[in-house]
Amino acid sequence: MNAEILAVGSELLLGQITNTNAKFISNQLSELGINVFYHTVVGDNSKRLEEAISVAESRANLIIFSGGLGPTKDDLTKETIARHLGVDLVFDQVALTYIEEFFAKRGRSMTENNRKQALVLAGSEVLANHHGMAPGMILTKDNCTYILLPGPPKELEPMFQFEAKPKLGKMLNDGGVIVSHVMRFYGIGEAELEVRVQDILDTQTNPTVAPLAADGEVTLRVTAKAQSEDEAHQLIAAKVAEIRAIVGDYQYGINDDSLASKTVEMLQDNNLTIAAAESLTAGLFQSELAEIAGVGNVLIGGLVTYTEDAKVKQLGISQQLLDAHGIVSSECAAAMASAVRQKFGTSIGIGLTGAAGPTAHDHQPVGTVWIGIAIGDEEPITYLLHLSGMRNTNRLRAVKFTCHYLMQQLEARGYKKRI
Amino acid sequence: MNAEILAVGSELLLGQITNTNAKFISNQLSELGINVFYHTVVGDNSKRLEEAISVAESRANLIIFSGGLGPTKDDLTKETIARHLGVDLVFDQVALTYIEEFFAKRGRSMTENNRKQALVLAGSEVLANHHGMAPGMILTKDNCTYILLPGPPKELEPMFQFEAKPKLGKMLNDGGVIVSHVMRFYGIGEAELEVRVQDILDTQTNPTVAPLAADGEVTLRVTAKAQSEDEAHQLIAAKVAEIRAIVGDYQYGINDDSLASKTVEMLQDNNLTIAAAESLTAGLFQSELAEIAGVGNVLIGGLVTYTEDAKVKQLGISQQLLDAHGIVSSECAAAMASAVRQKFGTSIGIGLTGAAGPTAHDHQPVGTVWIGIAIGDEEPITYLLHLSGMRNTNRLRAVKFTCHYLMQQLEARGYKKRI
Known part of the structure; x- marks a missing residue:
């Protein structure tokens, strides 16, 4: 599977915000072993967006969109994809109810443009948004998979990690699962850590082991493919024990620890x-x-x-x-x-x-x-x-x-x- | 002038680092009034880079490259552009001397691959790198301008701001200059600030006035085009005085102040x-x-x-x-x-x-x-x-x-x- 990440938003092209979503998604895809060959950013312009989609389709079979799912007239990602693919937009009842309840709870009246957020591509699987109103979606058509995610990182990150990624894992692994575990080290340089676990890095297959350094810290990402979560966790546990036997003194935590x-x-x-x-x-x-x-x-x-x-x-x-x-x-x-x-x-x-x-x-x-x-x-x-x-x-x-x-x-x- | 920013580096596609260069350059180009329609990120792969260049040429007449100018064999931006445009790479004596002195001062011997960093596109104008070894360059060919910048932000940012931007300003303004000045406000919301200076925003021509909000702060960027720096500063001073008369109480600083x-x-x-x-x-x-x-x-x-x-x-x-x-x-x-x-x-x-x-x-x-x-x-x-x-x-x-x-x-x- 070769992916392209396509961010939609004029604020990115004006240099008002940084495309941290591309980094986040790329990092998550690398855990799944999916190659990312391009990132593209395009503004809130339907014609240029459609051209960018055509370019992406010519070089990737997984296109992940971020942004442009909101209520305003600038938000046109799903409308453009619908037209481009020749599929309809239909109301998703779960998302619509969620939006209506959001407004009811706050005693505010819902304007018509907010209903628009509950429109999804016909035939797509809907990805729930637990941190905002616009749902995401995933659709496969003509051998290309399209994933649409909202722009705000606090909505996109959990939606990708907990909704989209497990589905991608299943697609890749024929119904199996892919599980990652991050080991966090301090007080040892990247080069020295790599030398000390060189044998493990050289012979990795499943789980894979990938080093990464940032801000004075070093991490090892251990990723297992298996038929069940239990099996994946067992594979990871065994590899983690091997690594700890060598450099465990430097490990301070896992995953999101600081x-x-x-x-x-x-x-x-x-x-x-x-x-x-x-x-x-x-x-x-x-x-x-x-x-x-x-x-x-x-x-x-x-x-x-x-x-x-x-x-x-x-x-x-x-x-x-x-x-x-x-x-x-x-x-x-x-x-x-x-x-x-x-x-x-x-x-x-x-x-x-x-x-x-x-x-x-x-x-x-x-x-x-x-x-x-x-x-x-x-x-x-x-x-x-x-x-x-x-x-x-x-x-x-x-x-x-x-x-x-x-x-x-x-x-x-x-x-x-x-x- | 329509620009595309093309970042080269596999570490971006692996999600190891964020493309902050694209934000920086976009923001700088918006000051010059240059439209940025696309950002693209491509890995350290000559074939895919060349394809990305062709796509960019089809939709922009200014292409700004970041990354891939270093000494290792992964660094292939200028080699790929040279082949694509059919121009030679030649040693720049100033850059070569600078690199040799860098090693001499530290008592280290210079390896051959470090000489490679002094190679530039024949016919290009060289952009000095005061914070690293790889020089940048700017070249116009067949109505398209190519700017090559190093990847590390601490090298790219000053090189763009102080070397490339003035040259772009002159190209755009027919030998004239473009000068920007940022006014920084606190304790007032973006919406309220915009309402209060609405007349100025509605009637802006030269200087232009652009609002931007981030992290609880609001800024107004005042940008003047003129035949000389003095004239530009006078235009800016007059506009700044107008704005201060209305919302001066909230201004705490300018430009890089915090x-x-x-x-x-x-x-x-x-x-x-x-x-x-x-x-x-x-x-x-x-x-x-x-x-x-x-x-x-x-x-x-x-x-x-x-x-x-x-x-x-x-x-x-x-x-x-x-x-x-x-x-x-x-x-x-x-x-x-x-x-x-x-x-x-x-x-x-x-x-x-x-x-x-x-x-x-x-x-x-x-x-x-x-x-x-x-x-x-x-x-x-x-x-x-x-x-x-x-x-x-x-x-x-x-x-x-x-x-x-x-x-x-x-x-x-x-x-x-x-x-």
């Missing part, structure tokens, strides 16, 4: 609380943890001590220590971690200090970061990073490394960690 | 220092200010007081106040702002408290936010927000509103602000 979400989860599971004293990151570590809903029972708070003076006056770090070792030092990071832990009465204290850039700080080159981790009454542990990115990349990396090292230290002390 | 960068600039210009006490934002306000290099002389630090206990023990907010008014209240935000200002000895104190979501907090519905601003010894001012986004959108909006209201309050007290 370093921050896993850190919060581990603290919650073990009834631990945390506070942080931040210099170069200036609140970013705490803010990243606070992105996770329900963090309130583990993140008590902390301090941003951006200046030397604030470190002395607010945290009570001794001026002698700073004079002797400097602000960007192991001693300072350790003292910050201890001080904030005691001040906030938490199980764990974090201290972050360094030179984010663009210029050296405290005679330390850009990218030098010290992380201090104080666990209970133990002597704090410190880590030194030499980062090579721009100012804000360095700040974010420092936060990710903090999560990574903290989880490692907790695990080494027997605290339980879910994978 | 609310955080303008806040830091205003604090620096007026020798003011700031500290913050954050609850729902949990360090995000301070972290956003710290994204700006050189913030160290204005951001002293602050506290994250995520729990009620931390507000009482670390900030010294009275338990009675919290019992009487709640954590998500004007009184709490004001007390947080005052307390952190006094604790850190700064000119300004900020207090942020609210219910970010996903569930109500302190009996206040999701999206309720109180901002407290304490300036000197004055009674703190507070603002109430009712935000409607998801948890982390709400947290970021709260930070942006804080910057906006702080600048307004400072301006009202006669502190100087640059636009």
Whole structure:
């Protein structure tokens, strides 16, 4: 199966938004082993859209459309496809009822153009939209499969993942299933990870194993084809165990996990609380943890001590220590971690200090970061990073490394960690 | 001039990266008044690339390529175009010297494939790459203009903006220039802003005026065509003055400014220092200010007081106040702002408290936010927000509103602000 992704929307051509849908769908299709040879973007113009469909049909047998399913007169994707394929548009009763209820619940009257959203291509299978009003659809005609998805990513992503993808999997695998599992690693480079699992990469068939690196993290995507979900999960479990035996120390999570979400989860599971004293990151570590809903029972708070003076006056770090070792030092990071832990009465204290850039700080080159981790009454542990990115990349990396090292230290002390 | 943007790179089709270059270039072309009718993405495959070029030539007379100019054998954009157009590739001496110096400076030996990067289409105008090794190029043949740009955004963006765009402007304007200026607004919705400047939008010719909304902010892009830069700037200045007379109260900056960068600039210009006490934002306000290099002389630090206990023990907010008014209240935000200002000895104190979501907090519905601003010894001012986004959108909006209201309050007290 060779796919083309065809996004419809003038706002893309005007540079007002980025085509993140194409990335999302491409990534999902690669899990299914479907080749994507082209992405195309065309505006809200029926003639040019139809030309783009003809071009796509000449080079793909799966065309996935995003956008143009809404209620306004600019939305003309399904109308154009209907005309192009010579099929009718018919009302889908389920979608229509859903739209009517949407308006009834809010006490608003439904305008006629909203009914239009319930029109679907005759003969298509309807894809439910649990995050908006316009349903999607999937239709196969003359050996080409057409999938129509709404434009907003929060509607498109779940619809593709949970409605369209299983159907594609069945089409591809003759009624079987395709299941993917993502292993997430930190603290190891892409090149080193690939070398260490080289034998597995070289001999992969089913499941397949695909590495991908982004934002300092590395993932391995394990994808199994089988006759049942159970069978696929068994194949995946066996391959995952093989991989873990080699590089399991670096794995922090799976699928949609993030370093921050896993850190919060581990603290919650073990009834631990945390506070942080931040210099170069200036609140970013705490803010990243606070992105996770329900963090309130583990993140008590902390301090941003951006200046030397604030470190002395607010945290009570001794001026002698700073004079002797400097602000960007192991001693300072350790003292910050201890001080904030005691001040906030938490199980764990974090201290972050360094030179984010663009210029050296405290005679330390850009990218030098010290992380201090104080666990209970133990002597704090410190880590030194030499980062090579721009100012804000360095700040974010420092936060990710903090999560990574903290989880490692907790695990080494027997605290339980879910994978 | 009708343009197509043709991105080359298998990593795009695998869903490993997003095509942000297409958005950037489209946005830049819209400033020039150039229509973009299609974006296309094709992999590192010479045959499919050449087919995509033929399709593009049939529907555009300006084709802008991104990617495939690097040293590896996957990089084949210029080789494919050269063959397709029947032109030779020749070494550009300037680019070659630049690459040789790059390696010499780092004491590394240059491999042969790196020389390849200095090959350019014969007869093309070379576009210098100040952020990487591969030069870009621009060539017009048979009434079609081909622009080749490197793939990494940090190389492509400055090369397009400062090398390619002025040349396109001259081609379009018969030797004249096209200059754009972006006005940035906050605290006013897109719809309301458009209504208020409706007469200007309806009668625009030269300069043109185009509104755009994103992330809670609204911008107006003012673009003038003229025979000289001076003349263009005069046209823009007159139009900007007209717009400011109507909605100037909401303008916070221009071009690449952000609310955080303008806040830091205003604090620096007026020798003011700031500290913050954050609850729902949990360090995000301070972290956003710290994204700006050189913030160290204005951001002293602050506290994250995520729990009620931390507000009482670390900030010294009275338990009675919290019992009487709640954590998500004007009184709490004001007390947080005052307390952190006094604790850190700064000119300004900020207090942020609210219910970010996903569930109500302190009996206040999701999206309720109180901002407290304490300036000197004055009674703190507070603002109430009712935000409607998801948890982390709400947290970021709260930070942006804080910057906006702080600048307004400072301006009202006669502190100087640059636009």
